[in-house]
Amino acid sequence: MAKSDSFFIRATQNIQDDNLFYEGEIDLGAYVDALGKSVLRIHNIAVAFTDEDGRSPDLKASATSSAQFQLTTQSNADIVLGTNKSVIAQGQINANRDVASAGVASAVSHDLDNLPQLWTNGYLVAVDSIYLGGAALDQWDQDVYVTVTMECTVETMSQASAMALALSQQ
Numbered sequence: 001m002a003k004s005d006s007f008f009i010r011a012t013q014n015i016q017d018d019n020l021f022y023e024g025e026i027d028l029g030a031y032v033d034a035l036g037k038s039v040l041r042i043h044n045i046a047v048a049f050t051d052e053d054g055r056s057p058d059l060k061a062s063a064t065s066s067a068q069f070q071l072t073t074q075s076n077a078d079i080v081l082g083t084n085k086s087v088i089a090q091g092q093i094n095a096n097r098d099v100a101s102a103g104v105a106s107a108v109s110h111d112l113d114n115l116p117q118l119w120t121n122g123y124l125v126a127v128d129s130i131y132l133g134g135a136a137l138d139q140w141d142q143d144v145y146v147t148v149t150m151e152c153t154v155e156t157m158s159q160a161s162a163m164a165l166a167l168s169q170q
Contacts, residue, residue, distance in 0.1 A: 017140035023133030065139035068092035126166035
């Protein structure tokens with residue numbers, strides 16, 4: 001397979017702070033064309049959970065909360081299990097504020113999954129769009145934003161292989 005130099009795709013999704021699921025589309029049409037034999041290889045993904053300014057989101061007084069994301073090849077109505085064929089990556093943070101006033105978390109951990117995502121041979125994508133979604137519990141004192149930065153290359157596959165991959169990801 002022919003490879004391009006690596007480049008970065010960045011996307012941010014507001015996942016609010018109300019226990020509901022929010023999702024946004026990431027257009028890959030400039031990189032992926034299964035009929036034209038062009039596919040995207042995601043080599044790794046870095047993830048950040050922030051407020052709207054890129055800073056640490058505040059928690060309510062003496063609160064514990066979490067926020068999670070998923071990056072998928074199909075649109076979903078809610079968080080799905082990692083065994084779902086559309087899942088590229090997913091993860092979660094858990095935060096605790098042990099102070100009796102709102103502010104930045106006293107402790108943060110990522111227990112559900114490993115952030116960032118690294119693959120030995122990358123993750124091939126042959127669909128025109130992928131979806132960044134997530135949810136945040138209501139103990140945050142402000143909206144939570146999830147940002148992904150993906151290191152990618154574009155590669156060429158046979159048309160049959162590219163189409164088979166695209167169909168398996170829809």
